[in-house]
Amino acid sequence: MTAPIRHTVQFQAERAHATSFNEASARTRIELLLDAGSFVEFLGPESREVSPHLKIFDLPEQFDDGIVVGRGSLDGSPVFVAAQEGRFMGGAFGEVHGAKLIGLLRAARELRSIPVLILFDTGGVRLQEANAGELAIAEIMRAVMEARTEGVKVIGLIGGRSGCYGGGGLISACCSALAVSEPGRIAVSGPEVIETNRGVEEFDSRDRALVWRTMGGKHRRLLGAADVFSEDTVQGFRDAALELLGLVGTYDLGRLKAEHARLSDRLRSFGACEDAVDIWAAEGIADAEAIPELPADQFIALANTIGRTSHDAR
């Protein structure tokens, strides 16, 4: 029986190398991220736990409410995993969507030893369920911090079409560590929101180069918000998740104080910078202008020379 199993494992690895994380569905991301055949879903689509709100707005529902949660194994060790589907309502958090993630995090808190991987792909709160969605964000943030307090590692993987915005950006900031790819953007207010509230001179949302160098994965890695930069393949994120699980230390007051000191330093050093390129130049990168064009492998090599600045919170 060994031969067919080996074949499956090899086939899975080949697919993980060949599959863009950005373009894959939430289900494909989980399937290829975890060990072959190890995923067991909680509250799967056949249980039909759909949003109680969308019907009121005459909008279509999705059987899993846009998030897949469950357990599996990563390199032989158990993990909990949640993946948002960025194409269903922009991966936005609604009541059921949020509750599934909260339940998963609370299970991890109770068990203490099993890490949680969150594959973010979200624009933030689903507007049609605004209050329930906002409450979900708050409850998820609490659940992340409670799980971490009990020693659980909570790793965020960000490389989806919808990026990680709004409440998703807040939750990601509560995680133990983050991996990001170039197309994965991380922020709270999105480009259009900033432009609407502060004017086009503050932020031109149609300037895609500006959006990417301000919120994109490369900048987040160089600022220390994300700990690892991954190429845009599911295998890249699998390797990143394994690296981060080995990297994350204990979560305590000392670590939080160190992080606050780092953030104060960052503001002192870069607070006057007008653009991300100015920050990269101030960090000592010789050819800062060239960063957006760098291929993933060259960027990773460059980022590693600058070192890891994160202290387990961001």
Next chain:
Amino acid sequence: MEDLNFQHTVGTRAGGSRRSAIIGVVASGNLEVLVERVLPDTECRLEIKTAATGFGDVWNAVIADFVERHSPGGLKFSINDGGARPDTVSLRLAQAIQLIEEDGQ
């Protein structure tokens, strides 16, 4: 939103041993198909919730064609549709039957 239901009597049971499978997402021009092996071997049922109202005749034609080609006996299809075109619907139905006819759970 519009709800559409179709029931067909078919000659043969769908192959494979999986109990259920899902394919697709609910997005503009896309749909999800949840297929479950829950009916008697000669029955096939499709329950559709679609965001595009008034296309019952097109659905009827697409599904009649699908049932004739694949003979999906014993299967119930639950569909959430974000306004997909008929060719996308045919593709997703074919993917769903391919998935549930695989071996496994």
